[in-house]
Amino acid sequence: MSEETSESRWRVAVTVLPKAGVNDPAGESIRHGLEQLGYDGVDTVRAGKVITLVVQAESEDLARATVERMGEQLLANPVIETFSVDVEPFQART
Amino acid sequence: MSEETSESRWRVAVTVLPKAGVNDPAGESIRHGLEQLGYDGVDTVRAGKVITLVVQAESEDLARATVERMGEQLLANPVIETFSVDVEPFQART
Amino acid sequence: MAIPDGAWREVALSDDEWTRISELLGREPTPVELGMFGSMWSEHCGYKHSRPLFRFFRTSAPWVIQGPGENAGAVDIGDGLAAVFKVESHNHPSAVEPYEGAATGVGGIVRDIFTMGARPIAVLDGLRFGHLDVPRNRYLFSNVVAGIGGYGNCLGIPNVGGEVFFDPAFNGNPLVNAMCVGIVPHDKLTRARAEGPGNVLMVAGADTGRDGLGGATFSSVDDPEASHRGVIQVGNPFLERQLIEACLELLETDDIVAMQDMGAAGLTSSLVECTSRGGVGAEIDVQKVPRREEGMTAYEVMLSESQERMLLVVRPEGVERVTGILERWSLHAAVVGQVTDDGLVRVRDGDEVVVEVPAGLFTDECPTYEPEAKEGERPIAARARAVPADSISDPEDLFGRLDQLLGSPNIASRRPVIEQYDHTILTNTVVAPGQGDAAVLRIKGTTRGLAISLDCNSRYCSLDPRLGARHAVAEAARNVSCVGGTPLALTNCLNFGNPRRPAGYYQLSQAVQGIADASAAFTIPVVSGNVSLYNETDQSAVLPTPTIGVVGVLDDVTRHASMNWQTDDVLLLLGAGEPTLGGSEYLAVIEGESWGQPPALDMDAEVALTRFVRQQIAAGELRTAHDVGLGGLLVALTEMAILSGVGFLADAGSIGAGETAWFGESASRILVAVPANASAGLLTAAEAAGIRARPLGMAGGDAITIGDAARSLSDLARTWETGLERALDTTVSATA
């Protein structure tokens, strides 16, 4: 990945999870399913979303800033969800 | 986090994404939504799920192995999805 | 612990109310007590500004089994069965989080129905939003619809009707009203009265989290977002589905004395209402309530609005059986206390008593207010403003206006909404949403059917709240009659602005009287309802909206009517309603606002007309009927043509020329279609009944033809079908 191109591409993953304290029926069902399968000692199961995408930006920081904005505007619902962003340089995969 | 207890707790995130070639209307509609908001240069949007949980295991490797099995059995459907597992030591949060 | 000065205002109590509470108790309340008073004396639970008005309502009739006061009303529908129904609002939660707010609105109203022992068989929803060109309104609309569908579809209760209406007055203040109807054999009808000291109190269903703390009080202050603390409720329809089955099974045993769902104000209101209705006391220990979160205080447990929870009053010897049944449905239950004979609501937090209040102080002593009522200047001026005289007579130009109306969001097809709701599950849906003026459901095991409609013209109400409320009752009852149902009773949801403004209280009090007028004239008592006030932001209030749900019965469900006509049917207009552009949708679409005197309502004429139509349907003489509503005669005719896939030919003279004739609105007009050989008979019968009947033309062809002018039915259909999608998504073109 060359840092000198003005517009590089970044692979981003936005992880969206229910806020602390918010009821999470899906997490509850998954915990139940795992229990049924005999997995013990599993707790704090939370079910969320992940959105992966590729963006263009001059730097990793700018990429992150852009995606944080996307998270606030569209990808997460701030009333009930929180989100986090992971950025890494994009490597075209074969 | 004490490593000497035989059963430690691990915080795990299982990320489930649609396989290549599988329709992803959720990803598609997010891409469309981002475009409408004026974000250019966004591509390869995929929408998946993330399940976070806390498990007990003697080691990180064992924790990972357990959760890989959960992924195969329940958390992902291999016909349409792939999954990856991240493990870190559990730190009770304040 | 002493209450800090002014803290009562945070739970929406006034200084006077605070003083009164202290007097009644003979001491200052504890913090938990204060929170409970705040909730119980809120508008939502205490009906402070509306209760005095309810004296106007007629609530009884020989067929009314349960009037207002329980979780829902109930009427006899024959064959030993009762229909149980109620409508409720979830406006404020939906403004904050539209998907979950609407979803939990459905969850709440459904719980009210099965709490009565009835199996829910239908949901309806009345929705109002600002215009869809505002992105926030598009977001609210899409997510409210998705939330209603998401919850109801998962429950497996068909959504069979409702309304969607757009007006800028609902910017920032959407209205989300949900109605549920259930069926129960008379002897299984259950009332929520705790009885028998020593009986056990159990909490069943979801664990308690910090959801919606303050919800009941936040529907009583002006700005829902600012006053909202705590966590947004997220519903779990899967759990509620289990809860329905478990509760209905529990009621088959003799172990249940009473059952009360937990809605607004959670455990507080269910405990208080159950005990005060039964004239007993109760004692619980909050530490025994199953929690979802750690470290919850007694205050939080008592006021949490976690969804999908029930309070059960159980005979001591039945606790084990009840627990077993709940467990079979994978539901948690816990014994939290018992019924006492001292009339006190006592709450312990382990060893510490944190609440000890006579139950009646929360309910009977809740103050009521009858503030000043004065009509606002704006409606007076709007009503006095003359409507434009007719200026268009060329049918081509009138057709142009018809296009505009058909594609407008208040008239366009509701299909994009209806299709997101499961309306075929339970296999009772005889007349589906969009196919008739009301939904018709069969009642398995009988020959009967139910007809259900939910209506209100908010615009008429804003111009004249008393007349508008009469119209709302008339429209709902007319819709029920147009499918062949005999209206039995009504439920109402009063959605208004701030009652402490004289103009706001004027609207509320007038609308209540309007409902009372029509309810008496049509002999359809009020059996249940709900009040939602303070629907306003920045001085701008919603259009006053008394939503009316009417339930009717068809003795022979095979004899019903829909909007479908057949080629060569003769089209007749029944009724003497005089069309006017006053308060019309036509003005709103063409001029951008509506004004004038809304249509008159002759309630005697309306009663006679609707009786005639349902008698003809019941006699098997009539299978096609549709009332003339928003958009007037041409919109109604065109809707029928589109749904039938068959056009019509009308005589220009019989339709009349001009905007008023084509698009003017009125009450008391019903379009019917009959085979040619039956039209003479119908005309004779109408004459005998004193009903005006006017032949308009014939069904047939693939165009709408009026005199010499014609429009292709498929073009009109496309405009109508795509109207709502176009408003939602500017990228969908009219021809897509």
Next chain:
Amino acid sequence: MSGRPVVGVITFPGSNGDYDALHAMREDVGVEARFVDYRETSLSGIDAVVLPGGFSYGDHLRCGAIARFAPVMAPLAEFAGAGGPVLGICNGFQVLTEAHLLPGALLRNGTMRFHCHWSHIRIESDRTAWTGGIAEATVLRLPVAHGEGSYFADPETIAMLEAQGQIVARYCTPDGTVDESSNRNGSVGSIAAVSNAAGNVVGIMPHPERAANELVGGADGLRLLRAVLGGAVAAPA
């Protein structure tokens, strides 16, 4: 089998089409039918099985993903393996794919919305337990009601299904044309129903049990529900 055939309707936590399936089988088809709880461990005495629609476990994670591990699924696999007729409707179809008793998977509708409307399907194979006697190319009108009904399988699987006649029905127009306008959920190849290789296990997205009486909109579903009586109900011992 002794006397009248008995249809078992499996109820999972969250099933909601169970009453409809039972009612249609009893009242409209006229066979004996009973619920089979998801915790039951035997299907003895049952001649045909229906997995009804609904939202088992709230459709959390994936539709059918958790139900698939219910105790009743073991005897069901045995029953299916022995040639017993099994029909999965909507959520029941999803459960069968998750349990690998049917190929493919059901994805979120392409529109991202729940769809409830009457649809038309064209029967593509009369060699299954539930379509025997229904001529190929017959058009049936049935309601759909699903949010995740978009059938998916990879191209190799689809080719195999085509070759082996396992595609049971496709969405079509009222006159039987298979086109994109009638494929509203975006299913691969407009597929509305598939079977296993033996033809005794069928999954279908539209609801035959909701089209069992003209009073509620149509009775085409009866043809599917009845087909199983025409011989396929020769149940395993």
